Amino acid sequence: DQQVKQNSPSLSVQEGRISILNCDYTNSMFDYFLWYKKYPAEGPTFLISISSIKDKNEDGRFTVFLNKSAKHLSLHIVPSQPGDSAVYFCAASGETQGGSEKLVFGKGTKLTVNP
Amino acid sequence: GAVVSQHPSRVICKSGTSVKIECRSLDFQATTMFWYRQFPKQSLMLMATSNEGSKATYEQGVEKDKFLINHASLTLSTLTVTSAHPEDSSFYICSARHGGRAHNEQFFGPGTRLTVL
Numbered sequence: 200d201q202q203v204k205q206n207s208p209s210l211s212v213q214e215g216r217i218s219i220l221n222c223d224y225t226n227s228m229f230d231y232f233l234w235y236k237k238y239p240a241e242g243p244t245f246l247i248s249i250s251s252i253k254d255k256n257e258d259g260r261f262t263v264f265l266n267k268s269a270k271h272l273s274l275h276i277v278p279s280q281p282g283d284s285a286v287y288f289c290a291a292s293g294e295t296q297g298g299s300e301k302l303v304f305g306k307g308t309k310l311t312v313n314p
Numbered sequence: 315g316a317v318v319s320q321h322p323s324r325v326i327c328k329s330g331t332s333v334k335i336e337c338r339s340l341d342f343q344a345t346t347m348f349w350y351r352q353f354p355k356q357s358l359m360l361m362a363t364s365n366e367g368s369k370a371t372y373e374q375g376v377e378k379d380k381f382l383i384n385h386a387s388l389t390l391s392t393l394t395v396t397s398a399h400p401e402d403s404s405f406y407i408c409s410a411r412h413g414g415r416a417h418n419e420q421f422f423g424p425g426t427r428l429t430v431l
Contacts, residue, residue, distance in 0.1 A: 208355075235422075242318070242407050242422035243358070288358065301348065302420060306357040 202226045203291050205305035212312050218276040220308050222289030225270065229291040233302070234263060234274045237286045246287075247274070279312045286310070317341055318410050320423035327398055328431055335393045335426045337408030343388035344410035348420065349381070352405045364391045398430040 204223045212218045222232075230251040235243035249256040249263045249272065256263050262275045276283055289305040317340040327333050337347055345366050350358040362372045362383050370383035382394040391410075395402055405427055409420040 203357075233419075240405075240425065240427065242320070242409075242424045245419060245421065248419070301360055301363060303360075304357045306355075 201305075202229075203289055203303050203305040205287075205289055205308050207308050208306070209309040209311070212279045212310065214281055214312055214314050215278045218274075218279045218283065218310055218312065220274040220276075220287050220289075220310065222272045222274075222305055223270060224272075224291050226291070226293070226303075227270070229293040229303075231292045232263070232265060232272050233290045233292070234261075235288045235290060235304075236283075237288060237307070243288055276310075279310075281312045281314050284310055284312050316412050316421045318408065318421045318423040320408055320426050322426060323424060324427045324429075326429045326431065329399050330397055332394055332396045333398055333428060335395075335406055335408075335428075337391045337393070337410070337423050339389045339410040339412075339421070342410070342412050344391075344412065345388060346411045347385060347391040348409045348411070349383060349391075349393050350407045350409065352407060352425075358407060361393075395428065398428070400430045403428055403430045 202225050233248040234246040236246050237243040247258050247261045247263050249265050254265050265272045286307040286309045288307045290302040292302050319338045321336045347364040349361045352358050360373050361376045362370045364370045364383050364385040366385045372378045385391040405425050407425040409422040411420050
């Protein structure tokens with residue numbers, strides 16, 4: 200049972216436009232959400248996060264929105280740049296494993312920003 | 315700051331051999347490190363949580379005798395794939411939790427591509 204879902208495996212956007220990546224979760228115990236960016240053959244890089252007590256967090260071109268009632272979050276990138284092309288993973292935390300909180304990842308969405 | 319390294323970045327080995335992968339937090343101390351595995355076009359799957367000075371906690375379905383984890387210091391955790399088989403071929407990624415940063419912020423290493431012939 201996948202607790203974090205990214206239903207769009209890929210997204211293509213024109214440079215300068217907005218990219219919207221979506222993520223849904225099922226576990227109401229999750230209380231912190233993160234977005235990671237990953238290039239091929241590299242480890243994920245932390246982008247932005249949001250606590251469950253907030254509904255929006257902004258950092259430069261990146262904004263994450265959280266809708267707790269819908270168990271849905273989204274990452275907005277505006278304006279999109281070709282260098283943003285990568286796989287974006289949504290992750291959630293709140294579960295514990297042996298006392299340490301662990302992250303549960305979605306399958307990722309491959310974003311392609313066309314020049 | 316908050317850099318995590320992994321070594322080796324790529325390894326090819328024969329079936330039946332053991333392979334050790336190192337994960338180091340270069341500029342911070344990490345009491346907790348995590349080991350993930352990623353298959354092509356799949357999510358990162360947590361294999362185990364490694365706590366400094368204690369035994370690792372394995373996720374359901376992960377064989378602890380096959381994937382040996384040692385977290386001997388606050389900056390180093392190792393994953394040893396014992397008696398590797400072709401089905402163990404995968405991309406292994408570690409992460410370290412920076413206790414001085416935001417809630418559960420994990421920093422990832424660059425990953426290790428393991429190919430078992």
